Amino acid sequence: MRTSPEEQALLADASQTKLERQQLNPADTAFAIQRGLAKARTRRMAGHMQLKWITAVLVTALAAGWLLMGPLGGSTPQQAMYSPPAQNWGVLEPFRDLVETDIDGNTIASAINNGYVQLVDRSVKSGIYRLTVNAVMADENKMIVLYTAQTDASQEIYSVNRSRATDMLTNHKFDDSNAGGVQVPKGNHIIYGRTAINLKRTDAFPEKLMLDFQIVSLDPGKLADPKTGTKRPEMRYSELMKISFDLDPKFSVPKTEITKINQLFTIDGHEVMLSQVEMSPLIIRAKLVYEPNKKIDFQTKQSISESLHPYEIVSITQNGKQTKLLMYRGSGTEDGMIVYYSSNMLDDPQSLVLKIPTETGKVYDDLQEAEKHKLELKIK
Structure with a gap:
């Protein structure tokens, strides 16, 4: 049964759904899901059946996203999930609370602040x-x-x-x-x-x-x-x-900017290429290609999908402000996957860096330790 694309989409949709229904702080969710995935993957390596593992990933990821918010959220410094408005939002002020909890909060704040x-x-x-x-x-x-x-x-x-x-x-x-x-x-x-x-x-x-x-x-x-x-x-x-x-x-009027990256990196012994990134005011979309110079079978694609978790892009604007743009959707392709992120392109970021955890089987106790073990791929 073909599970790799569905797995990526399910994980993205599950994390988004939990954020929306529980109104959690999404800034910690990538770490929480990564932690849950690592635990589930360890159990699978011990001999769980494939279908049971997919269920375990989803359940563990959602549970981690819920349970880890308390102890980690209260003790660990966090980067802003959304861009605080530079001015009063007028009739849209009532949506401030929504922006603070929405995984698309950066996108909405950027658009409003720039009159878009x-x-x-x-x-x-x-x-x-x-x-x-x-x-x-x-x-x-x-x-x-x-x-x-x-x-x-x-x-x-x-x-x-x-x-x-x-x-x-x-x-x-x-x-x-x-x-x-x-x-x-x-x-x-x-x-x-x-x-x-x-x-x-x-x-x-x-x-x-x-x-x-x-x-x-x-x-x-x-x-x-x-x-x-x-x-x-x-x-x-x-x-x-x-x-x-x-x-x-x-x-x-605004057209999508398409940048060819073609940057190779290695995850669990497999070569992956960040092929290209598409950027527009409301969305950033990254294309990842698995083992670009080889013909690989379904099991290899599945193994790479299990190990690859590109949850966030870090944006830095001219004034030095650092903002996390989180993944909200992933879809499988014939040769890899496409990942969708929120966007603050209207803020004219001077730097965009895709961060990917490199030690997929490791469980970290705090966000700072997890940050030390992330691969950084420069987009801009």
């Missing part, structure tokens, strides 16, 4: 529910939407169940199968949220968009019930709430 944002401020109401699209930012690879969901006092808001985008001129429905979302509650009746939609450079840039949402709510008092979410009859759903608006054409 379109204020939409369009609302739709359905009974007791109200949904407002506050702002949008986009480039030819990705679109990020900031929204507010509300109920009246008769219901407690639980979540925004779905958010999808359609190009109204072509009726093209955007592929949101890998679109991430995060929601930050403000009391029991309001949620500030973010959803991201993947775009393709080969498609025409959208001009007029239709977004549809659905809000999920509960009766008063149910939000604090630990069993909430397991009893569907207790949940109330709004009708599909549709909002349309014209997308600012300024977002079609």
